[in-house]
Amino acid sequence: MTDFKLNMSAIKENLSRVLEKIEKAAQKVGRNPGEVKLVAVSKTVEASRIQEAIEAGVSILGENYVQEAQKKIEEIGRPVSWHFIGHLQSNKAKHAVRLFDMIHSIDSLPLAEELNRRAEQSNRIIRVMIEVNLSQEATKFGADEKMLMNLARGIQRLNHLSLEGLMTMPPYFDSPELSRPYYIALRTLKERMVKEGITMKELSMGMSNDFDIAIEEGATYVRVGTAIFGPRK
Numbered sequence: 734m735t736d737f738k739l740n741m742s743a744i745k746e747n748l749s750r751v752l753e754k755i756e757k758a759a760q761k762v763g764r765n766p767g768e769v770k771l772v773a774v775s776k777t778v779e780a781s782r783i784q785e786a787i788e789a790g791v792s793i794l795g796e797n798y799v800q801e802a803q804k805k806i807e808e809i810g811r812p813v814s815w816h817f818i819g820h821l822q823s824n825k826a827k828h829a830v831r832l833f834d835m836i837h838s839i840d841s842l843p844l845a846e847e848l849n850r851r852a853e854q855s856n857r858i859i860r861v862m863i864e865v866n867l868s869q870e871a872t873k874f875g876a877d878e879k880m881l882m883n884l885a886r887g888i889q890r891l892n893h894l895s896l897e898g899l900m901t902m903p904p905y906f907d908s909p910e911l912s913r914p915y916y917i918a919l920r921t922l923k924e925r926m927v928k929e930g931i932t933m934k935e936l937s938m939g940m941s942n943d944f945d946i947a948i949e950e951g952a953t954y955v956r957v958g959t960a961i962f963g964p965r966k
């Protein structure tokens with residue numbers, strides 16, 4: 734029992750450090766820290782530890798797998814907002830619409846259209862972001878930059894999806910500074926799209942090792958797991 738309490742205490746302390754780092758990174762570039770929303774990535778984290786994070790102040794949880802998230806949502810409920818941040822297959826769209834408040838990882842028009850169809854059946858409007866594969870890594874998902882405008886315009890025509898912004902995941906670097914060019918590129922893409930008539934304001938970028946860099950470059954959502962919950966098993 735003592736070890737459990739120590740572990741729980743660490744989550745609260747970790748969260749406090751993350752929030753402090755968010756505030757400092759925003760202030761460094763003259764941004765309001767309130768513009769930056771923390772998504773606590775709870776992939777593989779058991780419900781009891783997630784509950785402790787909620788009690789410590791987490792208000793958004795990010796999950797990568799629909800089936801895993803469903804079990805947690807059934808157990809924990811909805812005292813927080815649940816976001817889907819992993820690769821979503823079209824055959825899981827029905828469940829995703831039911832479970833999540835926001836989906837960060839739209840990467841094709843067929844997926845968007847299926848989500849829209851399911852959202853219409855549920856009489857919901859789902860907030861979504863387009864995932865962009867800026868690194869061109871074969872192991873990563875995301876829309877190709879060249880197809881981005883067509884995908885965005887296609888989503889804007891769908892009545893039950895609300896396009897909120899863009900998401901990316903750069904390669905992992907030992908030096909967080911090496912992520913900066915990817916975050917600059919995503920921000921530049923968003924700015925260009927806005928000028929061309931695509932309404933959006935969110936940038937989902939930055940993880941445990943580099944979220945401060947992402948904030949300096951305009952992130953409005955940062956996805957942080959390990960820095961809050963510790964290394965995954």
